[in-house]
Amino acid sequence: MKILRISVPSPLSLWTTVRSVGAFNVACSFAALWTFVKVSSALRWRLKTTQLRGPPRTSFLYGVSHNIAASKDPGGMYDHWATKYGLAYMIPSVFGKTVVVLCDPRAVAHFYARETWTYVQTPISLAILEPLIGRGVLLSDGENHRRQRKALMPGFSNAAIRKLTSVFYDSAYKVKGAWDTAIESSKGGGVVIEVQNWMNHISLDTIGIAGFSHDFGSLDGKRASVTEVFDTFGTNQQASAWNQLFILHAIAFPIITKIPTQRTNLFKQLGVTMENISNELLIRSRREKDVNMSERNEEKSVIGLLIKSESQDAELHMSKEEIVAQVKVLLVAGYETTSSESWALIELSRHPDVQTSLREELLAFNADPTYDQLKADLPYLDVVVHETLRLHPPVGELTRLAAADDIIPLSEPVHTESGEMTNSIYIGKGTLIMIPVAAINRSSAIWGPDAKEFKPARWLAEDGISGKAKEVQGHRHLLTFVDGPRTCLGKEFAITEFKAVLSVLVKNFVFEMRDGPDTPIEVANGLLPRPRVVGEDGIGVPLRVRRYE
Template structure:
């Protein structure tokens, strides 16, 4: 039996067949070229990068990324790997990618000193940041980042924050008044309060007044459209399995973040809402013609719009900065007040540690009592300068919270050019040789495990996992390798280098002012006793919750101090 060959029965059919074959060949050619380029890049990377040891791949598709995302304590995983493989090692990631993990103070100092130029945002970070807040100081890199940051710096100077301290206290006292009312109506003089929403409102009203000369009035019960979206975004307890898979794959293919799903829709809604609010605030401020010399954030942004300004910003850049401040001021600032990022370098993200402060003080009543005694002995509300210098135990508590509960647990970047990174101690390479520096090729992916380093036994000693504010008060409390960590008070919580947190002093002042008011006036206990276990629920945003409970949050039993 002879094989039959289909022959087009008309010129148009023949031309259609030729075109389809041509398109197929073109597609095959592009696919082959893409594969060739990828192979060349991989070969170059392997040739120019020191091949380090590391944990084996637990998933063909995800490497160990799924293990890290699913873990309730990824910091312990990173620390275990550092103990086994050394201060620099490699972990397998999504779809064959490899990430270099740095746990060495000298290597990290070298890394941060070159951030924004040699080490830059990953494509995924850029995509996520642009989708959420636009092309502002978080998104920008190199010279653009330097220009935008320099334009904003005066708003976060000591002089500027000194003037804002009263704003922090005003917000804290509004909460005190509301809680006093609740406690007066209770039968036994105490109440169980989920403080997270209160901290959210403190943060939103504070950043509104301090940054934009606008009072959102959320502490007074006024409805602000942004709060509804923020709460929806932050309180969703669990990301779906599909969203989790998409998030993991996005590290290799950032375009995945464009696929419509509930998370993407929520981010778009949040972006649109913040955009509307930011634009309204900007229009109002332009109309009111704020003083040229004013150093508020909104005043500086309006100045930077001037075409003759040395550090000029476009309107899109101005609006992006305002969105960042709204997001940082509401979402990330508040989390620390209840339980002790969404993205790195959100201006005020660190004052979320106030949340962790209230939980840790509830679990350690002796620390709470000692802190209250210091504050009451001091007397009146401290000024900005007194908050910085005259309350050593408050300072110790604050920095112990920042050490144990950094809002951002890890930090990812990609190398823009080849580099050589020095190490403070040698590591064993994959071939068995010892080296005191590692060569990295352009395109190398990096992880700095901030939480793991802040809690590392090798760096902070045998009590690294414990809440011990006294370590900040004695001469030998911070010793050994901890002193080698460059960054604010030997912590990586504020990162370091050119992109160190711009709002560090703002965040610390707000943290201390609010905490001082709340601790002086109220006593806190865990609702179910001091041994209550708290975990981090991994969802759209990490949230604390009582172990064994489905709801997000940690209710505290509150009573007036008398």
């Protein structure tokens, strides 16, 4: 029998070959191979994916991405394109990339039903966010996402939130006490308060106590390391243009995110800080597990569920890295998704009639409403909260990558690039899909001609919610909390906290814009977009606050 012998070249001989061929020729060969792979992928995508109409490319390098990034109202741009090209269209993106935009309710429902499996996180999302928050429930896909979400769900059930409502009130009354003191020390009976930082600190202390049995003390003036790093984001607006350019290039080449810049260094610093805090919280909670509460109750808290999942015998076991990632996600969510509360105070300041109606309803309750009363017995509070969530979702758009071929159905036909009408869209693997959440929430075609107005009464009128809006399959026909397998796990937590805090503040204080009701508001970028009074530094929202007599 002959034995086949394969000669493996040594590193030295391989290097000798490279030198003989020439480093330049080798580099050209790799470049040609890379180009061939990219071109083949692009051709396959174009052959498999239905080509739709859309806005023309305004920049050879950036498509229309630079226009969107520089716009003060990106949602308005998406809505305009939906009116012009139909509820499904394509936009040119950076370096020749194309993104399919879905505004059609049936298409959006189909997309969300298949998210984490057919539609997964994009390379740029992972490159930017994974060093910051790890592969927790927010960034994981497929079976990993299902397992992590299932392990955490008991901590965010209605029963769990019912027990936590008192924590929300405690934080709200700390703010009331601080504002009362500030007003008493003022001579005019009112005082200008920068409300956004207070809202951030309410949520940070609340998630600390409710989720991890730890008081960060930010409402008491303590400066935790995590708050110092969080507050740094959004304060240097001079760098915003550079950050936009940086991200646009990173969409095409995610490796760019490894280049050290002021923002990437800040992300790294925040990641390290949250890693340390997460580990400290977990270590302390393990020690106190048998001291502070029974095992049965401990396992229903977020920190208890995380500790339980550490066991190798746990049905929904999570690795140490996954557990730390969950803590990071909750810290970010607790601090950065509070823009809705700031927006609510802004809108109430702009609409004193709405503020008065809300206060009258709240004052009818002598005591603070219970969890069940917050859910069912305060209709005007409910519609003010949901109208704010409709107009000002914390995340304005969502982009995912198709991990497999798919066919997306439409509720109404659209024109293809060639002029034909189609009732469905073929999606090739590798296609980028984008859901413009803010645009859909404020779409005139879906919500009617007054869609962009703050009008809580629309929710109370029998015909206030149009038929098209009712086709949107999200919480209360909104995409603010997305839908499908990735429906926001903390939705009930966020809404209950929002209602509890707003009820305490509106009952006790009157809010006005410092410079009058027409004060212009813009969106500033922290970790997530947040409101800012035009001309203010950082993310300032100064309101004139006086005690309600």
